[in-house]
Amino acid sequence: MKMTDNRICKLLGTKYPIIQGAMAWVADAQLAAAVSNGGGLGIIAGGAMPRELLEKEIIKAFELTDKPFGLNIMLMSPNVPDALDLAVQYKVPVVTTGAGVPGKVLERLKPLGTVVIPVVASVAQARRVEKQGADAVVAEGMEAGGHIGELTTMAIVPQAASALSIPVIAAGGIADGRGVAAAFALGAEGVQLGTRFICCSECAVHENFKQAVLDARDRSTVVTGRSTGHPVRCLRNKLTAEFEKLEAAGASPEEIENLGVGRLRDGVVDGDKDWGSIMAGQSSAMVNDVRPAKDIIESLFVEAAEISGKLGALL
Numbered sequence: 001m002k003m004t005d006n007r008i009c010k011l012l013g014t015k016y017p018i019i020q021g022a023m024a025w026v027a028d029a030q031l032a033a034a035v036s037n038g039g040g041l042g043i044i045a046g047g048a049m050p051r052e053l054l055e056k057e058i059i060k061a062f063e064l065t066d067k068p069f070g071l072n073i074m075l076m077s078p079n080v081p082d083a084l085d086l087a088v089q090y091k092v093p094v095v096t097t098g099a100g101v102p103g104k105v106l107e108r109l110k111p112l113g114t115v116v117i118p119v120v121a122s123v124a125q126a127r128r129v130e131k132q133g134a135d136a137v138v139a140e141g142m143e144a145g146g147h148i149g150e151l152t153t154m155a156i157v158p159q160a161a162s163a164l165s166i167p168v169i170a171a172g173g174i175a176d177g178r179g180v181a182a183a184f185a186l187g188a189e190g191v192q193l194g195t196r197f198i199c200c201s202e203c204a205v206h207e208n209f210k211q212a213v214l215d216a217r218d219r220s221t222v223v224t225g226r227s228t229g230h231p232v233r234c235l236r237n238k239l240t241a242e243f244e245k246l247e248a249a250g251a252s253p254e255e256i257e258n259l260g261v262g263r264l265r266d267g268v269v270d271g272d273k274d275w276g277s278i279m280a281g282q283s284s285a286m287v288n289d290v291r292p293a294k295d296i297i298e299s300l301f302v303e304a305a306e307i308s309g310k311l312g313a314l315l
């Protein structure tokens with residue numbers, strides 16, 4: 001199959017069916033534009049960014065690339081109305097949504113022709129957003145960095161692909177061509193990677209954050225906040241040990257949530273490896289170098305094509 005036959009490439013207007021996952025504090029215009037210029041779809045993470053800052057990033061992305069890029073709206077954040085307004089005002093071609101119910105985003109943006117792709121963690125959620133008019137879904141497994149659900153990528157992707165008519169983009173645990181090939185074997189038509197893009201040359205995250213991902217091994221990540229209903233996967237450090245202590249002691253959800261306030265910024269901007277939140281996925285152990293986004297994207301698909309060619313002989 002030529003990439004041009006791929007429904008995700010057609011939908012996004014990209015050369016490759018790959019999205020750089022939104023990463024609050026990490027995914028700015030510079031990273032998004034590098035990924036879009038490299039043939040994928042770069043995403044600016046709206047996170048909890050104040051309106052003026054987000055507007056600057058959107059304008060900057062339009063300056064840095066003439067390719068399509070996206071904006072991620074974090075549905076838990078108080079800035080949703082501002083992010084939505086900016087998506088409308090600047091006609092951002094693609095909007096992804098995270099952590100919540102995207103009904104309002106779909107209602108507002110679909111009539112304008114914006115491509116809207118919610119991130120989902122269950123088949124029920126995927127079915128719901130398809131009915132509401134989503135163009136595709138990102139089905140994210142709990143191997144991923146950041147806020148996660150309960151299902152693994154291996155389990156959610158084929159189930160979502162069977163349940164939906166719209167295309168499924170796999171996320172969680174994918175960092176090389178093997179993961180891309182596996183995702184497609186499971187029924188995905190595209191992939192979304194977060195952790196791998198932390199270690200790309202154009203990512204402005206603090207060097208300590210990058211180094212922590214490079215140093216990570218198979219069991220370096222831990223999930224905090226399960227008891228609050230908002231589980232987050234990040235690299236083990238003093239902060240996660242404190243979370244574990246509080247959770248084991250039966251601390252209130254407020255107390256646990258409070259411990260996390262501002263910590264991602266501490267990790268990303270200040271490089272606080274001990275007390276910052278170093279959100280990253282289980283694939284961190286497979287990320288061993290820092291390369292330009294274009295180079296990463298191209299080698300993912302060269303490797304995936306090689307693997308898919310060899311699979312016939314093995315099966």
Ligand SMILES: Cc1cc2nc3c(=O)[nH]c(=O)nc-3n(C[C@H](O)[C@H](O)[C@H](O)COP(=O)(O)O)c2cc1C
Nearest residue numbers: 021022023024098144145146172173194195279281
């Ligand atoms: C540091 C970090 C921050 C993230 N922030 C967001 C976010 O703001 N919104 C969102 O929808 N997903 C967020 N994610 C999830 C990613 O967009 C992506 O789906 C995930 O990283 C894919 O799994 P992987 O890390 O195994 O590649 C974040 C992930 C990381 C690692």
